[in-house]
Amino acid sequence: MGYKVAVVGATGNVGREMLSILAERGFPADEVIAVASRRSQGTEVSFGDKTLKVQALEHVDFSDVDICVMSAGGSISKEWSPKIGAQKCVVIDNSSAWRYDEDVPLVVPEVNADAAAGFTKKYIIANPNCSTAQLVVALKPLHDKANIKRVVVSTYQSVSGAGKDAMDELFTQTRAIFVSDPVEPKKFPKRIAFNLIPHIDVFMEDGFTKEEWKMTAETKKILDPKIKLTATCVRVPVFVAHSEVVNIEFENAITADEARSILREAPGCLVVDKHEPGGYITPYEAAGEDATYISRIREDITVENGLTMWVVSDNLRKGAALNAVQIAEVLINRGLLKPKKAA
Template identity: 50%
Template sequence: MSRKLFTVAVAGATGAVGNEMIRGLESRNFPVKSLKLLASSRSVGRTLKFKGEDIAVEELTGDAFKGVDIALFSAGGGPSLEFAPKAAAAGCVVVDNSSAWRMDADVPLVVPEANPHAVAGYVKKGIIANPNCSTIQMLVALNPIYRKYGLRRIVVSTYQAVSGSGKKAIDELSGQTRAMIHDASAAVSVYPHRIAFNCLPHIDVFLENGYTKEEMKMVNETRKILEDSTIGVTATTVRVPVFYGHSEAVNVETKTPFDIQDIRAMLASAPGVRLVDEPSANVYPMAIDAQGQDDTLVGRIRRDESIENGLNLWIVADNIRKGAATNTIQIAEILAEKYL
């Protein structure tokens, strides 16, 4: 029996995540019949390669999705709000990487390792949302623990790479670093303060409750994905002078007692997880090892001896791949295999 093939569009194709989506579709051998690459009018005429073929970038418009089966969006929240419903109305299923649709009650929010069944909810609006990059990697690691022992509370502190802010932030960190090495002034544009040799406890805008929008994304998305509003979640998100790879210090309190060796064994066999945990040999997850990988690296696993049923983990993943492009493609794979 032949494998069904799909017409696929990538919206925001010329950005860092869009580029990674194109590479991922090829490397994962997604069943593509034809590929449309969409971006703003500024990029029209550029060509990008897919399976050795040069494909011209077309303008992202409401009419661009005629005949498209699946569209992977990484064009930003505004374009997603405008064009995702138009794509869905044309009969296309959208998998959106922005924050625009994540908390819509009629749009499933999916981490394939945690709640693949939620993909079925695409029928309500024709849209599936990809979670925040930091939420994705945390739940890849915590899902098996949650399923067996339950989670009463999660305390997470993130150390997020500048690539999460886009190419301008990457260029700014690079430029500031060179300037400081040469004892020159470092221009500040993307962030409110210098990021080189610094840490900023400020990602996205501050809200009335004192948290940032990024921090509340992790709170609300975690509860939606695990379908459990009773979990206490608190987050502090920090931008650090790293180009690629988000790191997280995660402390959880489980509902029932756990065996630490069982936790290790579960994570060693969990989908999408690579256990990296030999601290006596200086082996633990690092951003430089996660870069370019699809796995979520987990280590520094130990009891929190200050509280009953407490557990500490250090979780690292490539924010452009598993935190964005790869997770989006994995959602599309479930969609293509089971529902279309």
């Protein structure tokens, strides 16, 4: 007997990716329903070789749904996730709405899968921020080996992290530049085409942006509260896949060769690190892939026990949709959730 799964936000970038990944991985679902806002009702979306008609969120009865993967934004999740969870349907939420709630597990399966068992408090599990997900996948095996004290991370985040309108803006601006049309920023505060914007999410009182704060808070919750982390998050004119330069200071000695060997064996990681032109991964190659790619691993001679590396991952997949589906797989594979139909 399989599970019944609802994908909320099925018409968005991440929602469509969730449907695609559920089909690709052969998720044990007898039924998958696509859900979105009322204005999208009746829209058709692809699920494997099938086509699903989108249902309006307020019309769905979740009492016979086992798992709801939610990618509809924080305000929708704040309102609906508790209602859905109250019907004993586990919500795996991609927004920031529940990440910092003490009663809601924040899970990256390669890092802290055991935490998923805590879903029973609210029947909600949070997905981390896309930039955090790939970071902790790369940090976890190194932390286990040499104990991380401090991380300095600079991100180079693709426009897809800001949604479809942001992707359209990059395309429109790029075309405008080539034909000498005026460039008008709408989604972003400044022009994104052929430019970099050191500003993601809102500014906070201390001068950091909320995106940078998220990376710090989430890394501590997922990996280790004792780790010190500072981030600078930059939006770049790339459509899909986030890149990060990660500088790590360890308590114990670890060499670049040791790190390379450890990461080659680590779940979710793929090391491509040749000391030659092209011997590294770029966002272009990572787009559409599930792995977190790690390149340019080298020793940082400015601190004792330091390493620097380049980490790239598809933010729509590992940073969002894939991670949510992997959480659902953890619930099933560990026997934490039985199908309501079977009961």
